[in-house]
Amino acid sequence: MAKTSVPLVGFLLFSLLVATAQAGVEYMKYKDPRQPISKRIRDLTKRMNLDEKIGQMVQIDRQVATAAVMRDYKIGSILSGGGSIPRLQATPQEWINMVNGFQNGSLSTRLGIPMIYGIDAVHGHNNVYNATIFPHNVGLGATRDPDLVKRIGSATALEVRATGISYVFAPCIAVCRDPRWGRCYESYSEDPNIVRGMTDIIDGLQGEIPRGSPKGAPYVGGKDKVVACAKHFVGDGGTTKGINENDTVIDRHGLLSIHMPGYNAAIYKGVGTVMASYSSWNGVKMHANRELVTDFLKGALRFRGFVISDWQALDRMAYPVHANYTYSVLTAIQAGLDMIMVPYNYTEFIDTLIGLVTNNFIPMSRIDDAVRRILRVKFTLGLFENPMADESFVDQLGHQANRDLAREAVRKSLVLLKNGKIADEPMLPLPKNSSKILVAGSHADNLGNQCGGWTINWQGGDGNNLTAGTTILKGISEAVDPSTEIVYQENPDISYVKTNNFSYGIVVVGEASYAETAGDNLNLTIPLQGQNTIQSVCANIKCVVVLISGRPLVMMPHLELVDALVAAWLPGSEGQGVADVLFGDYGFSGKLPRTWFKTVEQLPMNVGDPNYDPLYPFGYGLTTQPVGHTS
Structure with a gap:
């Protein structure tokens, strides 16, 4: 059989579109993979009503999700929080069946916008039984090996894909300046240069962004890759006395020189999403900091993916007076948050945000910006063409090659x-x-x-x-x-x-x-x-x-x-x-x-400080040579 020429294929597609139009069936540009992403986004957002737009901005935990909830509330995303799993030793197929069930609910909506499923894969696919568990970031920082973490990113992406999931809340690029902090092991180092180098894990998770790509645009390089999330923006590792979610007291120069370099690198690599920090900068909650989220991250750094909140962050902003929840929603959305990790009380959030928009407290332009960013990541990921799990990856979970890589990482750490x-x-x-x-x-x-x-x-x-x-x-x-x-x-x-x-x-x-x-x-x-x-x-x-x-x-x-x-x-x-x-x-x-x-x-004591008098200094480590042993 002779090959069909490219011009003939184009002619046939054009004829099909003409026939479709003549039959009275509307041509939906956003469903056409040949169209540029910008045009697909524009076409889809024009078709969306306010309920559908706000639904895209909501991420709920799987514990409250059903196919009906996804359909009726047009929910844009689901997550598995720590320990939120189908069952204790669930197989990859059970995960896939669960994710696909939720996705079917999303696809049954009027516009058929697929949801994106996120999970904490911070040292391998760590929520899932039998997954390869890599060393936590502090150990990887000891390796000084960006290529190693890039390979770990690739292996993690494969194991995540094995369960039908396409979005991970990693890497954490905090610069921990005080080891009393309970998340210090999620930080590669106290040195921003090491943290910046370790952002090569994004190349493994998402794929290496092609040269010449627009700065700040999200990138995912294939079905074996996932969307990454740089977190927690910004300064989470610098809080007073290392108290989690506390205030980072530092001048602007210090913030930009210590805590920001990892974000510069992550955005350069095309990271798809950024998660805001629970912490504050000089008394201002990061989830309410328009100067840094909108003006700096989206403006100066030209980040074009979406900004997601941390778990129940808006509730925590309102605590202890829940009557302030409306104000928390208002300030977070105005600050530039695009997707909100609710994760349970989604109806309250939706009703609150709809009220703020319809009463002109939040302009529709802000909602449209959030939705465009979310859709850009989904189109880039290929969700509209391939919304269901690819079951060809199921054998990657806990694969021996990944365990061998983890063993190598342990040795080097x-x-x-x-x-x-x-x-x-x-x-x-x-x-x-x-x-x-x-x-x-x-x-x-x-x-x-x-x-x-x-x-x-x-x-x-x-x-x-x-x-x-x-x-x-x-x-x-x-x-x-x-x-x-x-x-x-x-x-x-x-x-x-x-x-x-x-x-x-x-x-x-x-x-x-x-x-x-x-x-x-x-x-x-x-x-x-x-x-x-x-x-x-x-x-x-x-x-x-x-x-x-x-x-x-x-x-x-x-x-x-x-x-x-x-x-x-x-x-x-x-x-x-x-x-x-x-x-x-x-x-x-x-x-x-x-x-x-x-x-x-x-404490706190970091390399370069005056009166630096450690037990072992930053960068210290004795070496030994491998030896032969007689058995």
Whole structure:
């Protein structure tokens, strides 16, 4: 059969359009993928009434969503908040069926505008059982490897697509300036230059934007990519005493030089969305800050995607007097917020915003701007042509190649802070063929502690049933010679340590999992059980302490006892990566992304500050060379 020529195809399409017009069926330009996105947006917005426009500005949680709700309220977006899942161990197909069910509701509306589904995928597809859980951002910052995070972005996009979802609330490009902040592990570094470099993860999530693309325009490079979200705009990592959602007190120069560079880079890379911060800048809530959201982000930086609120942010602006909710909606929309993460009381928000528009408190031009931005992202994503899940990606969830990548990330993220009590007698790498070794500590055999917050649940979890993965203990067991006896006791007493003739001990301790405000901590000490384990083991045998934490912790009281100290951050699901480096299959290469303080009284303390006197300075990290082992 001869190939149909391109001119003939065009003629046939033209003939079809003419026949359609003659039959009295209206030609809808917005449904025509051959049309420029700008024309499709213009055509669609002209057809939309106020209810349909405001519906596009609403994002609700899946717990209150149904196909009927999507249809009747013309809802523009759904999300899974932390732990909002179909069921605990739902398969990719179950996720797909759920997402497609909601999408069918959206497609049944008068104009058939597809919804976009968003999820917190902040260190892999972390809400979903059996997904690959990558190290949290603080560990990735220790790698200093933008190409690595780009590959992690690509792998995360594939796993997200495996469940039929196309929008992620990542990356967090906060510049954490005080480790007392409960979200510090979501920040790559205290250094804005490192954070800016790590925005290469957007290239992995969305695809690399072609050269010559319009500045600030959203970009998604294929069906295996997702829309990203740079968050939280802006200054969330600089709040007073690291208190979550607090005030960032800093002059404009400081805001722009410390907290803004990551956004410049993200917008240059075509990031599709930006999430506003709960925090304030010099007393003004970011969700109400027109100067920064509209004038600077949309104006000076020419961002053309949409700005989304954080979870229930408008309710929090009104707290504790809910009578101010109308004012919160008014100020947020006027400030430049385009999509509101409600996530439950959507009818109240819709009624409030309709009232504000019909009574001329908010001009229709502001609503049209928001809707155009939302539609631009949806058209760019290809949702109008492919609104339903692509089931060809289902095998990507927890794929071995992604787990291998996560294991590589763990290896590169480890920072060696101390190696031997005497300079010429290093403790690491450890021998694989010792007679008997002790593994101890609350985090050695606990996948939940190892992964940290934002894992299956909002606050993370405890134990090894949380998701699929390999604990550090399991990694150690696989790394050593089969003749080596491994004894695991979570919290051994001193007499047991003394009398069992161990060659050495590996103590794995750290913080319990947490997220956001629950992680705010003014003391930053290792939990008491962990301190006791360090004392019991390291005072009696040679030991290496592996610290699992989202930030530096107070180490001074224990440092003299410890032969070797490793900052492993929150490594995620692939604990073998820790063992790979402890036993010398790979060398230590990570560098501190944060200043390691001596006492909390020194905080906040960041590189470049006057009177800078850390325990370990920013950028510190000992190195080792990989060695051969005889089995």
